Amino acid sequence: MGEKMFINRELSWLEFNHRVLEEACDKQNPLLERLKFAAITASNLDEFFMIRVASIRDKVLAGFLKKDPSGLLPTEEMEIISHRAHQIMQQLYHCYTHALKRSLKKEKIHLANVKELDPEQQNYAAQYFEHTVYPVLTPMLVDSSRPFPLLLNKSLNIALLLANPHEPQKPLFATVQVPSVLKRIIEIPASHGQKIFVLLEEIIKERLSSIFSGHKILTTAYYRITRNADLSLDEEGAEDLLAAIKQSLRQRKWGSVIRLEIESSVDQRLLERLTAELEIDNMAVYKIPGPIDLNFLHCFYTVEGYDHLRYMPIDPVYPAVFSAHKEIFDAIRIQDITLHHPYHSFQPVLDFVRQAAADPQVLAIKQTLYRVSGSSPLVEALAQAAENGKQVTVLVELKARFDEENNIQWAKRLETAGCHVIYGLTGLKTHCKILLVVRMEDDGIQRYVHLSTGNYNDATARYYTDIGLFTANPYFGADASNLFNMLSGLSEPAELYRLSVAPYHLRKKLLTLIRRETTNVKQGKKAAIIAKVNSLVDREIIETLYDASKAGVTIKLIVRGICCLKPGVPNISDNIQVYSIVGRYLEHSRIYYFLNDGNEELFLSSADLMERNLDRRIEILFPVDDPAIKQEMITTLSISLNDTQKARKLAPDGQYTRVRKKNKHAVSINSQDLFYENIRKKQ
Template structure:
């Protein structure tokens, strides 16, 4: 975000431009030749593309919806929807141009040095040509569907994010009116086609290039005047009327189908596409002029994740890191015994996610376990937790699962899991009308010798065994009866009409979480005004909420020292005299996706530390079910404080936000290079090894 892109009379950065600056930091990682191996850079540049897809489908689409509805009110940064679209267009066009400069000038050259080649048709040798010809006629040709537009055949429905080849055919009846034709590049086939090559080399060609080589076989008898690839992005946020939906499951399924024909928000075209071909596409698709992107390279670089996933080439990636076991759990044979002895901290991906999965599996087969209750927001494609819950129900346990069907772009996946759980005998809840259930909580009810005991797992991240390997999140395992009581009350509220009348330790949105945060911030401000030390440290993904930001400004003016670790969007302007001069904002973008939410308040020396599923965004505080839970074990409090200190010392992957909206690398002058994520990896390995050594020593005694 540059200075000219923000209205200087506003105390807030624009949300959309701030998000684009986050994606710019991801792009910087793709361009970083010093600390990132080439295949890691490939991964980052692919993420830039997938991020932009979702940004256009949801955020830019929402702005167009506002314009169509006649809504012209400025956002808290001072920009009306039309102004925002103009600024976004300028910023994203530059970003995409920079992205392809990085790809064409740097990444391709680096891949060539490693004997990985992307081959164009004119560069094929005879053996490769023969291989492609055989592949085309045996595998590709039968799948293709050529289409033309004429009086009897209207312009076809173009699927969201599909890659297509558009062409003009010579019209023998009227040479001044060429015929428009197109072929969708089939998504059922691998886009990245490996070719025969020399030993120790990898040669690839893109599927669309093969189709273009043989395009005449699809339009026999017609001369092809011109052709080029294009891709569209549609508005996928079509709106869901939950109040009118008799069956939420069916409503979600219809909602997914509607995404296929939302308004076209963006049109990406191959560099050099003819004006006539472009004119037909823009007219038929009704693309706004600021939504046209001419691309100097392959459209949609998300295919590069396939390159990243190539077997071998370990020297072209970060050193392999295997999540470590947790000593406290390893010391006990039984997880319930281990948790009973004291709260246990889990820090993913540095710690393995396996204990969470194993806890559900153990509960499913433990005759003492009576009930399991869990929320699921985003789970993996082959989730062991879902299978364990299904097994528990089949074993006769009382199993209640809240599956959030409205988790954007995971709806279809969650529908499949919901049906699987229902068939197994689980009681499945589909969330609350008007609210997304975003909290991450697991409750296990067990009959023990001295009566009923409840075991609880709470986390800042999803119950997803795949993302737990590259998202940083923090979880807590506890048998504290007050947490158990609160968890029961929460699930009763989610499954029925119970009100959260008495909660001992949890704060829950949308009931009282906003007020809790405001109270905690004001408490620090009051300490500062009375001349006492006052400090707030918050680590979160996004800071957008105007009310919370204003509270932080007031705290800063009172003298509270505030450090914010905000990975993504930050609408707060730091460092402004007499407003936010006591606020520092850092963003860390590195090997792992920072995802944990941690909130620390000095509280006149009686420190308060919380973990949460919630960011400081209006949607988290007012329109979602979220939890905030305190960390009370002194050892765990100390551990998390050390984590925050390490993050704040990061000089390798952190950027500092200034008052004009620019993110600059942390000042390394006179400081040792500190990569917080690498530090946590080494620390987890060291702790696990120390435990193993102690165990061996005891066995030898």
């Protein structure tokens, strides 16, 4: 398959982030939600630079000359990515300055400059600086005895040039970090129903002369650096994985500089000094026409008294099927049960573990944990189970990026409670979501299983869309036991009944299912594929989908983020349509549907269609057997494909356009709103 048939992965990701930015610009969204989308756009870019751009830069520095599937060399990728990232940053700040900030002011929420404050308010800011800010500051002057400081990743700083009395042509450089331990936005007392906020860096900048007393300040500029945070970890040579990860976390703070964000009005002398010291070129410089690091916009979301500027809160539904039984095990033993978060409450999952922890008939609990919340009640329930004498085994994936420190803490807590903790497998991330409870009942051992497309995280379950399945099916139970034995014994899983596990069987299973549809259509049978995933990158999967399309298989894909497949190309992918939904909740569930000549098969999975998921992670693909649940999942896919409010359609050139109603009389559909409405009606 030629290079022209693949969209560059990094550019596809940037287009996803642009869709997030579109939500910030969309006046149909409540104002504070728009601010949150803008903050997410900025935060996403941080991670993109720290991981993806850093990786490509390493290839450039190493002289790596292999092209990516889209046909780009690393040097070409860097240039195109930089151009598009600069465009998105410009659009983000245009949205902030000309839409969001003005709209806030209309709502009497004013982000002011210190100079705009009245004398009484300026005095308040001065007192705040004197008593709260000044004691925390550490101004640093660079001269022959004090070298250029090592700047912390993502820290906001103020750079200065100071007059040099000894060498007027060589100004002195100084810098001061804006303390991250203090609030970024400071509320200033105001009257007449106004809310006035000032950024912390503005308060500091106003008093730089008192900080650098005795020096003449020539010019100043706010700036921020982004460092390479792509951890390099030699697992094979690591005697202690925990210690190796701790060492890598320390290295992350001081990786090479990938990006410099700096005030757009910066003096050229100051910019040249910084780029020289940080060893970056102009491509890595982003001149910012506004406050640097719009992550602070998250702070406005919690401002009290503005509920009308947020989405109407939803009350997640606790399924009646659980309420009808004294114990959760009774409900699961009778039938398979699905939860569709965040529309369904995450509480049944917590209840499942808590009841198991307290139930004298429960012998063992086994679970995988990838990302958990900061104060996870689920981890506490597992710890309580161990303290109650249950056999508790937990695989805590220490290599979950940016959650490493959090997971180390939870692993220690579980070990202290008496749990058997596994720190992941060498060379593989354990990304599957599975929970097994073994219970002694009157008729012998019974196994209860929960499988999910998303993490066991009570916090993200409120805004990530994921699907979980409870089952007492003995085949699922046997597979779960075999899987946990593999995880604890480091052996390949035995023959499984219902689960397909990466990196052992999952890729082959998916390819077989796609190729079966291709064979069916060639034989005149009915064939169709629908898949909902976060990312579609894997080359073999894409090429197999192209083959299916060429044979005549109708393929509809809902890909929230990265999609390297080009739909709608004549004679290659003209039977493939690709949609992306970006809305109130982060679409996270993975659903795979195959028509199979009318004998429909449907699967849920923790895995996206990426090489890393299929070849370098422990992932699970599991079938939905219950006819009612299968139909429910098919309806879920259908509703997503008919979204006319938050869906975009991918064109062959990699660009997305909003899906609109077919005619003015058609009903406008927001799939996420409709899911909640349907689930609430069923109660």
